[in-house]
Amino acid sequence: MPLTTSPTTQTVAVLTGTADLQLQRRTRPSPAAGEVLVKIHTVGICGSDTAYFHGTASYAINAPFILGHEASGSIAELGDGVRGLAPGTPVALTPSLSCGKCEQCISGFDNLCQHTRYLGSAAVTPHRDGALQEYLVVPATHVLPLPKGFTLAEGALLEPMAVALHAARKAPVAGKLVLIVGGGAIGQLTAVAARTLGAASVTVTDVSAHRASTAVQHGADYALTENELRAGFARGSYYDVVFDASGHPAGVELALQSARPGTGRVVLVGNLPAGVGIPHKYITQAETWVTSTLRFAGGLAPALDFLTEHQLDISWLVEQTIPFHRIVEVFQPPNAGDSPLKVHVQLTN
Template sequence: MAGSTTTAVVAHGADDVRVEQIAVPSPGPGEAVVAVAYGGICGSDLHYWRHGAVGDSILRAPMILGHEVAGTVVRAADDGTGPASGTPVTVHPATYEHTDVRFPASSPNLSPGVRYLGSAARFPHTDGAFAGEVVLPAAMLRELPAGLGLRVAALVEPASVAWHAASQAGDLGGKRVLVVGSGPIGALVVAVAKRAGAAEIVAVDLHDKPLDIATALGATRTLRATEPAAIAAVDADVVFESSGNHRGLASAIAGATRGGTVVMVGLLPSGDQPVPVSLAITGELRLVGSLRFNDEIDEVIAAIADGSLAVEPVITHTYPVAEALEALEVAADASVSGKVLLAF
């Protein structure tokens, strides 16, 4: 409870992540206390651990990691907003502050005023939720339907990223879909595409493990990333690039049919990238970015709860928080893991 201490996973810099005791802050107006049950390790968590940065978001002070979490409210917000004490919840990690920079009102994810749990994009940094107890705005909390367990609910955030990416492509019904990069996000894109009625889903990766997971989630065929001719021959209506690598984006462009759509989900490094854009021009491809998500999280919760969106095969490992460093090591090895969870 607030005023006590709790165990947290804290990044202090490159190669310096510690499991340590921290104080639980007192909740302010509109804030609730959540006992975190499970948290999923994201690629951004791995970057803060390995490099002390994610692109231009550089650690300048210790920061609690984690934004893919589910748990139970142990103290409801004093102002009566949000779920009651005892309610199982997952978390929408974004909050927004006003800025004068233009962006579509329907896409708050594009606001430069966004703060995301476990992000060093701004200073002071926004602490994440890899802790036994966290204080969060009640507006972030989403009540879980009966039957949706906390372990699977830890996948709601990454599944929402995949859902948003699919929405960027439009109707996938009857389409041939290619997913380049079958890590947790790519695998969840496969699951969303299957639910959306894609006629064929081809998954690509370097390793067997992610391809096995993609198959379990609905991929009708798999290819190795080292088979460029076979990837180009897919001739997909819609391609999702989720590797975050310029070679993956090149494969995505090559694998799209003329007049097709390429949704760029994986975040490439900052700066110029060697990508064959000329092929996108001559093929009149539609290149579309995809960043996080908005209110899709509510649809995702409902779809997982009613069984129409299968996500559980993405989870391959669960570690107690005391073994967080080992969990990070395993999560960083795509040849052996999918989504790695921490249990609090």
């Protein structure tokens, strides 16, 4: 059951160690000058959140902290000097807080800022608490007002959409044969982005038949198994641009093998487990151009503009929504079948 509420405290979900997520009461924060207090409505669960929970993340948890970086809510309170926002305004939260002064930030690569503090991340010390709490203070510059008709649940999808769009724009996809390895949330959205950006065809491969077929239902042209892909290699069937969204060593290997020798491009989007290398022999044997992405640059506005300009609906990605007091259930293995593509935790009605 939800913990007892009061005007000055709030419920937060604290990860104290591997597989130890606790609902606790803490003091409700107040915004300082230039900040806003956001009443959190929806938080999407990402693969990085589950990696922290299961102890497989690249960064060690050195102190208890709060997960969650795919978030939306409404403005609850304004700090001194904040203009252009009003209490009650629905917003999405931009999770990356970069310095704004370094060479990378000035050059438009704020996602590569060495001083970035990301919501719900243990990559920095002290860790930066995330959005799995009823109220969160953020800089006023890091909320994006949502247009009329755009739901808060959709607002919480802007962060993964931004990741996918950043990836799809990393290599020229217009008129190209595109393959996406991995049909999870980011793979699904990368397929949507590639198709919208003019790919000649989009193929998705995943070990899950459900995820592969879901991609076809929402814009991909083909769904192939690994065996079907490999059978195509013997016929000279390769891809111009390949995205690995699996975050799995076997997925990366398949992506590298699927790129057209001599001209193929591979974009690594998924996060590999710590200590895992890349099978470079497939790169050298085909002289493949390989790059990677880190989150996204330029905030969430490009993703929102992309969705509204092309009138894209990505709400189908959310296959489960649970209330905040059942948050621990999100990290348990599914009883049967595939885990949901995207789980949303709803903190308020």
